[in-house]
Amino acid sequence: MPVLHNFDEIIDRRGTGSLKWHYSDDTIPLWVADMDFKAAKPILNTIERVVQHGVLGYTKPTEALYQAIVDWHSSRYGLLLAKSNILFSPGVVPSLALMMNVFTEIGDAVLINDPIYTPFMAKVEQNDRKLVTSALKEVEGQYHLDLDDIEAKIVEHNVKLYLLCNPHNPGGRVWTRDELEALLLICKKHDVAIVSDEIHQDLTLNGHTFIPFLTLAEGYEHKVVSLTSMTKTFNIAGIKGSMIFAKDEALLKQISQQQNLNDEYELNLFAYTVMQSAYEEGEEWLEQALAYIEKNIELTLDFLAGHLPDIKVMRPEASYLIWLDCSAYGQDDQMLYDKLRDAKVELNAGIKYGDEGYLKMRLNVACPEALLREGLNRIYTAFSDVVKDS
Ligand SMILES: Cc1ncc(COP(=O)(O)O)c(C=O)c1O
Missing domain, CATH: 3.40.640.10 (Type I PLP-dependent aspartate aminotransferase-like (Major domain))
Structure with a gap:
């Protein structure tokens, strides 16, 4: 019988030194390549065993x-x-x-x-x-x-x-x-x-x-x-x-x-x-994590197609990072980042990945679905002035 991991569990990582959760307010971090999931049970057991050995x-x-x-x-x-x-x-x-x-x-x-x-x-x-x-x-x-x-x-x-x-x-x-x-x-x-x-x-x-x-x-x-x-x-x-x-x-x-x-x-x-x-x-955990990530990717692509259709989305073939062309929603990179920040959601600014990243953002969807849904709503809010204008 497979051990089912609960990827829906929301874990408060603030105050732990987490790089991803560096803002102390309620900003949802959908940036650095780090998943908001607990590690596989066998890995945690191994650490416990080492600690018990002492x-x-x-x-x-x-x-x-x-x-x-x-x-x-x-x-x-x-x-x-x-x-x-x-x-x-x-x-x-x-x-x-x-x-x-x-x-x-x-x-x-x-x-x-x-x-x-x-x-x-x-x-x-x-x-x-x-x-x-x-x-x-x-x-x-x-x-x-x-x-x-x-x-x-x-x-x-x-x-x-x-x-x-x-x-x-x-x-x-x-x-x-x-x-x-x-x-x-x-x-x-x-x-x-x-x-x-x-x-x-x-x-x-x-x-x-x-x-x-x-x-x-x-x-x-x-x-x-x-x-x-x-x-x-x-x-x-x-x-x-x-x-x-x-x-x-x-x-x-x-x-x-x-x-x-x-x-x-x-x-x-x-x-x-x-x-x-x-x-x-770890393979059993990995398979379940990938299935969860695939679901989150579909959810994100559906949301963006429905709410922010002018974002051009690159469907990933691997990993949980989605590359978004946001050029329809801002004229400069800092402005895009700031709009998202004001809406309390953090993505990676594409320009950090080279000139080709101009007006693009990188979105990390490896988090519990409820957190992702809230993050996506905030992205919509961030760009809503442009949505209304168009
Ligand atoms: C392509 C790539 N290489 C390397 C790293 C980081 O590797 P490490 O933490 O082992 O230095 C990352 C982290 O996101 C990555 O995406």
């Missing part, structure tokens, strides 16, 4: 943890990993930064898409690399890689590294095998390394298939790295912890050397134990 000393990854990671990725995605292919890292974003030193020198060009999860841009620039962007093309309401533009930019700027986001944040695309193979071909032709941020992999929605980049990389494994984590999948971002996957021995050695410079290869006791429990026992 000794919180230095900890290393166990054989059982490696096996849990290997099993999860082979059974779900056909990604065959050996223990030696797996490194640990405090987070995917720290790993993105680390990859600058693995694959590039100061001043080298790094290519990313626009729009993109904000730290992609920040880490390139903060590490004194040259940021080169290729805008995603919108075709029939979905983003696509502009392969011609990507190749032209690689040649023009002598790009050394391409940072891919698969599934894509904020657009929610799960890149297809054809798209990824075409991208790989271009990168191979111009000797460009690929780092694929796959943190949203397990949140792929019905009808879509996530392809780990490493499954395509045979013959080019010395230039391909995947970054992923259990934190997004199981909503345990506060625990912190992630993995780096690579298949080439020399490349793995190089990554380890970079990690050693700052002793950044270890996780804490809770991260290791929770990671194992999540991969061994």
